[in-house]
Amino acid sequence: MPQTQTHTQMQPTAGAPAVPAIELRGLTKSFGSVRAVRGIDLTVRPGEIVAFLGPNGAGKTTTIDMMLGLSRPDEGTALVYGMEPSSAVRHGLISAVMQSGGLLKDLTVEETLRLTASLFSNTRPVAEVLERAGIADIAGRRVVKCSGGQQQRLRFAMALLPDPELLVLDEPTTGMDVTGRRDFWAAIREDAAQGRTVLFATHYLEEADAYADRIVLVSHGQVVADGTAAQVKALVSGRTVRATWPGADVAALQRLPGVETVEVRGESVLIASTDSDAVARHLLTSTDARDLEITSRGLEDAFISLTTEGDQS
DSSP, X not given: OOOBOOOOOOOOOTTSOOOOSEEEEEEEEEETTEEEEEEEEEEEXXXXXXXXXXXXXXXXXXXXHHXXXXXXXXXXXXXXXXXXXXXXXXXXOEEEEOSSOOOOTTSBHHHHHHHHHTTBSSOOOHHHHHHHTTOGGGTTSBGGGSOHHHHHHHHHHHHHXXXXXXXXXXXXXXXXXXXXXXXXXXXXXXXXXXXXXXXEEOSOHHHHHHHOSEEEEEETTEEEEEEOHHHHHHTSOOEEEEEEOTTOXXXXXXXXXXXXXXXXXXXXXXXXXXXXXXXXXXXXHHSOOEEEEEEEOOHHXXXXXXXXXTOOO
């Protein structure tokens, strides 16, 4: 990140609405004939934890780059706490944890943080961010000897040094084990409770479901869903019926009203349907199926449905 001069707390004037942490309006970006971003509008309030999701090629990284001031939009505006992203970076308002890069392998963890801190005029104590990121016990370890998850925690510690108002995380838990991911998100929730804003992109949909206050789903460079996890899931109608039925009659199930897909997994059959009652009634009265379970569609179902509808190149 560019050198930071001062860290400015953005306090709203009494009686005035808070300045949005992120405000994107009509954002577009093309690379030759490829339209990566096609008019994204997004407002993120201070203190929100927002999951920014989408399939590969959806425009997530391009949008994040414009949000960080790493590239400029062809059209539209990107503001961070009411200022140009590059200015927000200089004021220490925004830090990013990227998926890869940015580490010198021959330095120790602590040396890396002290070198990074030297680029800023004001930072949190190195010992504090080591503890915050959960890597105080490996402070003397060379980066080359750190696991992928430990290196990602080091990037998190680097991002915490200027005590930013906004954290942008790109696949932040890549390489972390289950315990590491849980501890990482516990730290993020604590930060958000104190007012820090977090926007993260991830392929772990369960993380978005469990930890995000809000989910923004993009496809083909446009926002296709924006709301809480429950609201996004509700955009996909129907439920899934699961039952134990060796030798399931797939053809008969496919003829039932409302059935969308039928999948056989060993002795189990999974039926996605907009009329789960009709499917359950048929299974219980006309077949040898047992152990029925009916569940609502999950975030993965919504993700697949909303990002493949009207698929285009």
